[in-house]
Amino acid sequence: MNVTSYVQDKHMTLVLSGEIDHHAARQVMAQITAKLDAYLPTELELDFGEVSFMDSSGIAVVIHTLRAMRELEGRLVLTNIPPQPLKVLQAAGIGRLTELTERSAV
Numbered sequence: 001m002n003v004t005s006y007v008q009d010k011h012m013t014l015v016l017s018g019e020i021d022h023h024a025a026r027q028v029m030a031q032i033t034a035k036l037d038a039y040l041p042t043e044l045e046l047d048f049g050e051v052s053f054m055d056s057s058g059i060a061v062v063i064h065t066l067r068a069m070r071e072l073e074g075r076l077v078l079t080n081i082p083p084q085p086l087k088v089l090q091a092a093g094i095g096r097l098t099e100l101t102e103r104s105a106v
Contacts, residue, residue, distance in 0.1 A: 003031040005039075012041035017050030020085070025057035029064045036065075042074045049080035049103055058085060059092045066098055077101070 001024035004015040014035060020028060036044070046065060048054075062078065069076040077099045081089065086102055094100065 001028055003028060003035070005035050007039050007041070010040075010042040011045070012036075012039055012043070013045040013047055015047040015050060017052075019052055020054040020058040020061060022055070022057045025061055028061050032061070032065050033068060036068050036072065040072060041069075042072065044069050044074060044076050046076065046078050047080045048078060048082060048085050051082060051085050054085035054088050056088065056092070058088060059094065062089065062094055062098075 001016070001018040001020060004017070006013040006015075012035065014032060016028065018024065044065065046062070051058075062076075066076050078089065078094070079101045080103045081100060082103050086100065089095065089100060
């Protein structure tokens with residue numbers, strides 16, 4: 001699992017790639033926390049476009065990130081979500097907590 005970051009002003013985009021499972025979740029949360037602590041964004045976009053698989057551990061990553069952004073009084077959006085991770089997020093009701101945007105068909 002890789003996390004690539006892009007920052008412009010107070011907007012940060014984190015591109016997640018690979019599988020988000022119980023093995024990767026702690027590592028991803030630590031990477032996200034380090035990036036948030038370093039840049040203190042007011043808006044964070046988690047881009048799921050390169051996520052090939054996600055289990056319920058991905059929900060923990062999203063909740064962790066949402067709590068961190070609320071502490072920063074910022075906003076979290078989840079974008080470019082492929083069908084399989086989208087099903088997991090929708091089943092957990094994450095759409096009631098933050099904005100979800102599906103990956104567009106190309």
